[in-house]
Amino acid sequence: MEEVAIIGASMTQFGERDAWLADLLSEAGSECIDDAGVAPGEVEHLYVSNMASGEFEGQTGVMNVLAHDLGVMPAYSQRVDQTSSSGGAGVLAACQSVASGTSDVTLLVGGEKMTHRTTAEATDLIASITHPVEYKHGVTLPSFAGLTARHYLETYDAPREALATVAVKNHRHGVDNPHAQFRKEIDVETVLESPVVADPLRLYDFCPITDGSAALLFCPADRAEEYTDEYSVVTGVGGATDTHVVHERENPSVMGAVRDSSATAYDRAGRGPGDVDVAELHDMFTILEVLQSEDLGFFEKGEGWRAVEEGRTEMGGDLPVNTSGGLKSKGHPLGASGVAQAYEIHRQLTGTAGPRQVEDPEVGLACNVGGFGNCVITTVMEAAR
C-alpha cells in the first residue's frame, strides 16, 4: 500500500452545541482545509462519517450537503456509516482513495448531532443496531457494558476500582483538551458513588451524549511536503467485524474484531504493540478501554486493569492512553469520534498537542469501535521521517 499522509486536521468544540449537523461538519471541514492550506477545488474525494443524521435530525444525504457548503464540487462524495466506528471507517476509506491513486487530495469529515434528543431516545436509537432477539429485551449498549464488566471482573478477579480509575485518568487528561466536553477532574469515589446505570457500572463509567465534528485531509505521503512540514503518515489500517449478536462470542471479555483489525494494521505498518508510543482507545465505557488495551496486545488478557492501576496508561506512563481525554471526557459524537481519535494522534505525532504532548512519540495507534465491538477499525500512524 502506498503510504498516505495526513496534512490537515481540525476538530470543533465537543459538547452541547446549538449548531445542527450541517454547520458542525462545515465548521470542522473548513478549518481543516485551511489548516493544510488547500483550496476547496483541490479536493477530489470527500467522505463524511456519520451514523444516523436521518434518525437524529431528519437530514439525510449529508455528504452532498457538506460538498456544497465547502465548495468542493465536483469531488466524489460519500457518507460512511459504520455506527460508532464510522470515523475509523472513514479513515480507511480515505486512505484507500489516496493509496489506490483514485484521489490525490481526500477530505474526511466526521460528525454527529445528538444532544437535542433525550437520553432515552438517544439510547434507543443507538440500541437499534441490535438483533431483534436482543432489541425486544430492551438491551442497550450500556447494558452490554454491564454484562461484560461483570464477566471481566469475576473471570480475572479484577477490582471494581480499576474501572473507575480509567474514568479518573481520562477526566484528568481531558482537563488539558480545550475541545473536550468535560474539563473537570473526578476521583474514584465520585465514580463509585454515582448512580447505577448498568450494574456494576455507574454513570461515570459512561461517555456522555455529544455534538461535534472533526476533520482530516489526506494526500500521498511523497507529496505531503508540497503542502506542509507538519504531517503524519498512516502506515497501517485494519478493519474487522465480529458477531452481530453479542452473546454468541466465545469469551465475552474478548473483543475479537479488535484483535483481528489490529493484526492487519500492525502487519501493514510492519509494527507491533510494543512499538506504540501513544494510543487513543474507544472508551465509550470504562471496561472497553481495558479490554482493548489487552486485545491490541499492549497487555496480557486479564492484566489490563493492573496497567491502569499502576499508572502505565496515564500521561507520563510508558504507554499514555487517551491523552485527549478519550470519549469519556472529550465526548462521543458517534461519527466524529474515530476522526477525532486520529486528530489527537496526528497532533501528538506532529508535536502540536500543547499541554498534553507526549515526549517525541514516533508511533501512535487509534482503535475505533462500532456497536459493542461489532465493527472495529485500528489505525497505526507514524511521525514524518
Add this chain to the structure above:
Amino acid sequence: MTLDAGRCPNGHLTYPTHPRCPECGEPQEETVDIAGGTGTVLTWTLATATPPGVRSPNPLAIVEFDVDGESVRALGQLTDEDVETGDEVRPVHVEELREPGAGIRHPDSQDWDGYRFEPV
C-alpha cells in the same frame, strides 16, 4: 412457543438461528427448542437507564444452555433481580417483553414476545 436454536450439519449450535452457520458457513438445516431446559447464568446486569417502552429497572442475563454436550447461549430479561453468576434458570414465556412501537423500531418488523429467565 419455542426458543429455537439453529444447528448446522457439523453440529454447531447458535441462538438465534442464522441462514448459515457463523462458525463453518454451512446452512443451518434444523432447529432445537431449548425452552424446556435450564441454563446457567454466565453474567448479568441490572439496567436502570432503559429506552422507551422498556421496564425499569431491567435485569438482564446471558444464559448458557447445554444441548447434548454442545453449548449455546441466549441473552434475555430476568424475572428476578436477585440472581448471581452461576445460578440455574429456566425460560418462562412472556407475551410482550417491551412495548411495540414505543421505541424507534417498527412494530411490525419483528416479534415482541419471548422468554424471561426465572431462577430454578
